[in-house]
Amino acid sequence: MLQYCYISSARPGQPVDVDEILATSRRNNQQAGLSGLLIFDGRRFLQVLEGEGAAVRSTVERIQADPRHRAIVKLSERRIEAREFGDWAMACNRVADAGDSRNLASTVDALTEGVADANTRALFRSFARIDRAA
Numbered sequence: 001m002l003q004y005c006y007i008s009s010a011r012p013g014q015p016v017d018v019d020e021i022l023a024t025s026r027r028n029n030q031q032a033g034l035s036g037l038l039i040f041d042g043r044r045f046l047q048v049l050e051g052e053g054a055a056v057r058s059t060v061e062r063i064q065a066d067p068r069h070r071a072i073v074k075l076s077e078r079r080i081e082a083r084e085f086g087d088w089a090m091a092c093n094r095v096a097d098a099g100d101s102r103n104l105a106s107t108v109d110a111l112t113e114g115v116a117d118a119n120t121r122a123l124f125r126s127f128a129r130i131d132r133a134a
């Protein structure tokens, strides 16, 4: 299996409809046998996707062509023996809780509890704690 991780930035000035991304991704990823996690902190995305190599690659190609984000940077691409993210999930700071980074941090902590790789776990947990006011 392949695990792919990237970071990107939402297009400035264009509100992101996270519910729409979530609904589409749930549907497609389930069908393609993909698991993973997407975090949106109001400005940046961090996503990990895992599953069969061909399914991960074709999904990543589609995501890369999506005009809702830019500056997409691959953080890692590696072979894995077992899934680290059992389900597909998304965590985000919604507009209503903008600034409540504690909420995002605890959600991401819970979602990454079962992640075996310490680096991957640390990456997600520190992303969820970035102080966006800085």
Ligand SMILES: Cc1cc2nc3c(=O)[nH]c(=O)nc-3n(C[C@H](O)[C@H](O)[C@H](O)COP(=O)(O)O)c2cc1C
Residues within 6 Å of the ligand: 021, 024, 025, 026, 028, 029, 038, 045, 047, 049, 059, 062, 063, 064, 065, 066, 068, 069
């Ligand atoms: C940050 C971000 C993450 C996304 N993640 C996924 C994903 O995990 N799976 C997926 O199918 N589409 C994802 N999408 C949406 C795709 O870019 C694309 O719009 C969608 O797959 C098209 O699906 P459809 O042809 O079924 O409408 C994501 C989009 C963005 C902006």
